[in-house]
Amino acid sequence: MNANFYPNRFSKVAKEALDNADLQNALTKAMHHSQMVRNQAVQDFSDWEEMRNAAYRIRKYTLDHLDELLLQFEENCVRNGVQVHYAWDAQSACQTIHLILSSKSAKRIVKSKSMTTEEIHLNHFLESNGYEVVETDLGEYIVQLRNEPPSHITGPAIHLNRKQIADLFHQKLQLPYTEDPEELTKQARTILRQRFLTADAGISGVNFACADSGKIVIIENEGNVRLTTSLPNIHIALCGIEKILAKEQYLPLFLRMLARSATGQRINVYTNFLSRPRQPNELDGPKEIHVILLDNNRSKMLKDIELRESLLCIRCGACLNVCPIYRRAGGHAYGYSYMGPIGAVITPQLIGLQNAHLLPYASTLCTACGDVCPVKVPLPQQLLTLRQRIAEQASLRPWLEKVGFKIWKWMFSNNAFYVLLTYLLGFASKFGMMKLFKPWSTYRAPLRRAPLTFRQQWKKRTYHER
Amino acid sequence: MSADKERILASIESSLAHISKTDFVEVFRQNVPFSDGSILFKMKIEWERNGGYCYDPLKNFDDLFFTLSSHFGTYPIGETIAISSALKPFETILKQRFPHKRFFIENGLIDQVNCSICIATAGIVENGTILVHWDSTQSRSIAVLPEHVIYLLNSKNIYETMDDAFNALRLKGISGWVMIGGPSRTADIEKVLVTGVHGPKFVSLLILEEEFYDRA
Numbered sequence: 001m002n003a004n005f006y007p008n009r010f011s012k013v014a015k016e017a018l019d020n021a022d023l024q025n026a027l028t029k030a031m032h033h034s035q036m037v038r039n040q041a042v043q044d045f046s047d048w049e050e051m052r053n054a055a056y057r058i059r060k061y062t063l064d065h066l067d068e069l070l071l072q073f074e075e076n077c078v079r080n081g082v083q084v085h086y087a088w089d090a091q092s093a094c095q096t097i098h099l100i101l102s103s104k105s106a107k108r109i110v111k112s113k114s115m116t117t118e119e120i121h122l123n124h125f126l127e128s129n130g131y132e133v134v135e136t137d138l139g140e141y142i143v144q145l146r147n148e149p150p151s152h153i154t155g156p157a158i159h160l161n162r163k164q165i166a167d168l169f170h171q172k173l174q175l176p177y178t179e180d181p182e183e184l185t186k187q188a189r190t191i192l193r194q195r196f197l198t199a200d201a202g203i204s205g206v207n208f209a210c211a212d213s214g215k216i217v218i219i220e221n222e223g224n225v226r227l228t229t230s231l232p233n234i235h236i237a238l239c240g241i242e243k244i245l246a247k248e249q250y251l252p253l254f255l256r257m258l259a260r261s262a263t264g265q266r267i268n269v270y271t272n273f274l275s276r277p278r279q280p281n282e283l284d285g286p287k288e289i290h291v292i293l294l295d296n297n298r299s300k301m302l303k304d305i306e307l308r309e310s311l312l313c314i315r316c317g318a319c320l321n322v323c324p325i326y327r328r329a330g331g332h333a334y335g336y337s338y339m340g341p342i343g344a345v346i347t348p349q350l351i352g353l354q355n356a357h358l359l360p361y362a363s364t365l366c367t368a369c370g371d372v373c374p375v376k377v378p379l380p381q382q383l384l385t386l387r388q389r390i391a392e393q394a395s396l397r398p399w400l401e402k403v404g405f406k407i408w409k410w411m412f413s414n415n416a417f418y419v420l421l422t423y424l425l426g427f428a429s430k431f432g433m434m435k436l437f438k439p440w441s442t443y444r445a446p447l448r449r450a451p452l453t454f455r456q457q458w459k460k461r462t463y464h465e466r
Numbered sequence: 467m468s469a470d471k472e473r474i475l476a477s478i479e480s481s482l483a484h485i486s487k488t489d490f491v492e493v494f495r496q497n498v499p500f501s502d503g504s505i506l507f508k509m510k511i512e513w514e515r516n517g518g519y520c521y522d523p524l525k526n527f528d529d530l531f532f533t534l535s536s537h538f539g540t541y542p543i544g545e546t547i548a549i550s551s552a553l554k555p556f557e558t559i560l561k562q563r564f565p566h567k568r569f570f571i572e573n574g575l576i577d578q579v580n581c582s583i584c585i586a587t588a589g590i591v592e593n594g595t596i597l598v599h600w601d602s603t604q605s606r607s608i609a610v611l612p613e614h615v616i617y618l619l620n621s622k623n624i625y626e627t628m629d630d631a632f633n634a635l636r637l638k639g640i641s642g643w644v645m646i647g648g649p650s651r652t653a654d655i656e657k658v659l660v661t662g663v664h665g666p667k668f669v670s671l672l673i674l675e676e677e678f679y680d681r682a
Binding site: 026029030033034044045046047050051054057058060061064065066067070071080085086087088092136137138139142155156157158160161162165181182184185186188189192193196197213215221222223224226227229230231241246247248249250251252253255256263265266267268269270271272273274275276279281282283284285293295299300302303305 | 468470471473474475477478479480481482485487488489490491493494496497498499515516572573577593594595600601602604605606607609610611627628629632636641642643644645646647648649650651652653654655656657658660662663664665666
């Protein structure tokens with residue numbers, strides 16, 4: 001596993017996040033806003049639940065026929081003049097991109113936001129091979145300057161406030177200090193415009209890939225995808241194999257649901273439908289379009305009956321916005337490119353349960369994530385399944401937990417010892433021994449001793465009360 | 467990487483071997499919400515809800531030039547204006563009517579231009595968006611690069627829903643397009659909405675009546 005991923009440090013990083021007042025303020029403000037606008041937007045449709053059911057069935061159809069649909073998509077892309085590559089894993093995908101770029105002597109790369117490129121750690125790979133890579137989504141550009149990963153699927157810089165961004169631009173880019181978001185955006189526009197105009201290649205992700213037409217659909221609000229896929233001579237689109245849609249006719253349903261679930265908009269500002277490279281008589285556009293279909297363990301995830309539906313996800317980020325753990329811990333605590341409930345479910349499947357065994361516990365199981373998911377990924381059930389699997393693998397449980405449960409099992413199966421223990425605990429609590437449980441009550445209501453044990457209460461009851 | 471292709475397909479096949487496959491899903495028509503009024507009026511309202519500006523539908527040449535004159539006086543669009551080559555029939559007239567402006571037919575490299583006028587292929591009432599496609603007469607970047615973009619939309623190309631508009635484009639043989647819903651925007655800094663990030667800050671829509679467009 002890549003050293004820059006650290007999902008097994010969740011508890012430590014989450015605790016640091018809880019102690020970070022700036023982060024807590026930023027998250028509270030952003031999450032409240034996101035949840036509110038999403039809830040308002042979905043009310044546009046009286047048949048939202050029917051839409052969710054249809055979206056679920058359509059995405060499930062894709063998973064069940066993925067082999068046929070991938071070949072159909074490839075065939076149509078080739079017919080359109082788009083080159084298709086398959087990548088078994090992250091290394092293969094990075095090497096393929098390197099080969100494409102080096103064959104054209106492309107050095108300056110502009111990139112638009114893509115969680116799949118984060119998953120394969122593409123920027124790090126390209127930079128270590130001498131490429132100049134610039135993220136062009138404003139949020140991504142900010143976190144790139146800070147040398148940080150994004151902290152949210154749709155809002156990469158959601159954990160930062162305007163002062164931190166103003167300091168960053170002033171110190172790293174030597175720009176005049178301003179905390180005005182409009183001015184900061186203008187500064188970024190000026191710098192990034194030059195990057196667009198001089199870029200040799202553009203790299204993007206893909207939201208949907210239509211098997212029946214070979215079209216790829218990329219959604220955005222800023223216009224950076226539009227420029228990334230129009231101005232450079234080469235466009236490379238990295239697409240997870242699960243992003244396929246059987247029919248282009250399904251797109252309106254998904255566009256309606258994705259925009260509302262992600263940002264509370266009726267529709268994103270730019271929805272790019274790309275199908276072929278620049279034709280001889282056209283005025284601009286990439287001379288080559290390459291689509292890289294990335295597996296990276298997805299085909300094996302398909303086999304898992306209990307967890308395969310996590311591949312239905314369309315990366316809207318709605319589950320993050322409602323998750324009480326994400327809303328406090330933030331995205332960096334998850335230590336991987338996917339965060340929140342969906343991250344807690346797919347990360348262990350992508351990189352192995354042993355490398356991310358803390359993430360399924362990053363949930364209160366309140367089921368809000370499952371309720372908002374536009375494609376009905378059964379996230380709460382999947383979190384429980386993963387917890388069950390962790391419990392079944394002795395090597396993944398901490399030794400203290402294993403010993404503790406053995407003692408607990410022995411005590412609770414021994415009646416006399418149980419009575420003695422409850423008596424001793426009651427006695428100890430009278431002398432302020434509950435302070436020993438302070439770590440438990442730091443972020444929870446303090447434990448209070450009941451005046452009588454259950455057995456004592458039971459004894460006191462009359463026959464009828466019982 | 468054909469080895470990777472074989473490996474992926476074999477892995478999928480093995481994973482799906484014991485799965486009972488679902489049947490094809492029929493396209494489901496959703497209850498799209500609409501405001502009241504004529505289709506042209508609804509298009510104007512919905513486009514403006516997205517943060518753009520839309521004039522009342524224009525019937526003839528005089529209407530267009532009067533509107534453009536008022537528009538040029540209202541917005542800081544600069545002196546140079548790029549126009550799509552699909553608008554070539556208007557170039558001479560535009561130059562005569564607005565002698566203090568410099569109009570030129572775009573060539574795909576318009577990064578120094580502050581304003582452009584281009585053709586919108588279709589409009590969608592459902593979400594107040596327009597579809598812009600590219601070909602030999604119009605570049606991909608004309609609709610996005612300048613800070614100020616004026617889109618001309620023929621009234622007969624306005625559709626109620628995305629489904630109808632996409633079908634219409636496919637029937638015309640158009641394979642690539644961008645759906646635009648207002649000015650370029652971001653809320654990446656403290657969720658404060660800022661327009662004009664990489665694309666235009668001001669987007670204006672002129673809806674043209676059929677006879678007028680045919681004359682062009």
